[in-house]
Ligand SMILES: O=C(O)CCC(=O)C(=O)O
């Protein structure tokens with residue numbers, strides 16, 4: 001998908017530019033043809049006007065026949081179909097390229113907007129006004145935009161959002177008659193009524209359909225529907241909503257609740273959280289100590305400031321940019337196969353430790369922070385660089401691979417996660433720990449460190465469940481280094497004790 005990463009969006013922008021160029025070129029060439037056409041018509045018209053049949057001209061018949069048969073025929077050729085065909089071919093070529101958005105991109109962007117509304121509890125009207133959690137953004141949604149979002153939600157059988165978006169679209173069409181299109185309003189009323197019916201509200205469905213029939217007396221469906229709604233209402237049976245309300249797992253509820261909070265660090269423990277400079281007895285760190293900040297005490301979760309430098313961030317982004325691909329997750333139901341999932345919307349790529357000489361310094365600092373060994377084979381995975389676009393998220397999960405079958409056993413489990421934030425996110429995108437009721441907002445250059453295994457290293461720490469809240473505005477870049485149990489035997493026992 002193109003919409004779910006910054007790189008994809010850059011491609012889309014280039015694609016749009018190509019569309020502009022194709023049509024501009026068509027217009028330019030057509031204008032040239034038109035002026036050539038004018039020139040030729042004027043020339044032949046002049047000759048035509050100068051022709052008098054009764055004049056003493058020996059060539060009169062030759063000229064007249066030649067003009068009509070040869071010269072006017074040539075005029076016809078100036079208007080070539082080729083230009084139109086060429087333009088259509090260029091557009092088709094673009095449409096079948098990988099850089100052209102698909103219907104999935106459109107529904108994906110609509111899903112992202114609906115998700116932001118749900119997770120952050122933002123009213124559709126406020127969202128459409130570009131106001132998100134009290135922040136006014138420069139961009140907003142038109143009546144037509146709301147209509148399209150309504151149709152997209154409808155195609156997903158998501159009648160709640162369909163109803164809200166079409167309601168909003170109709171309000172906006174009413175306020176701005178210029179953009180109102182009669183067919184669109186008719187369709188919006190029709191689907192809005194149907195959504196109300198699907199949501200189990202027959203009287204609203206009846207009201208909207210009556211309004212529909214008042215404005216569009218020729219609508220063929222409305223009379224029958226009105227009759228049906230009246231009949232159902234008279235039966236006085238309370239109709240059951242036809243939509244299945246999916247019950248949210250507890251972890252999702254906790255996730256949503258923490259994502260909504262404005263202060264993510266738990267008030268109860270904030271006064272106890274300390275920050276200090278650490279040198280871990282490393283001579284270099286005595287000169288340039290690490291800045292460590294506690295984010296949680298039990299289990300211990302810490303932040304390191306300046307864990308990644310701006311130049312390194314720039315380098316890492318450049319290294320992955322051209323080859324980002326959609327994130328996969330391990331499928332717990334099917335033998336740990338990797339699958340696409342709505343639980344993780346992001347694009348990523350991996351960097352090997354030998355891909356660039358500067359990886360050495362980055363790993364050196366990782367070692368200083370974690371006191372774990374990042375160099376040995378199987379001690380860590382490659383560095384995973386991830387980009388989330390608007391709506392990008394990672395639902396609550398464990399990094400520990402305990403539940404995912406045997407294929408990871410060789411390396412040992414992921415005992416610790418070191419997550420670097422590569423930018424400040426305009427809004428959203430916090431990392432939240434659902435069992436701990438706390439979260440951390442991305443801050444450029446800062447790294448977050450936590451343990452996924454209990455101190456004895458043999459079992460997943462249930463408290464390590466975490467997720468990434470949806471990005472509301474801007475984009476989010478992170479990179480992650482997972483430390484595996486293998487190779488850490490000498491470092492782990494004492495260091496992970498609390
Ligand atoms: O993006 C985040 O904040 C969390 C990412 C994460 O949990 C992961 O990649 O495993």
Ligand SMILES: [Fe+2]
Nearest residue numbers: 397398399466
């Ligand atoms: Fe994770």
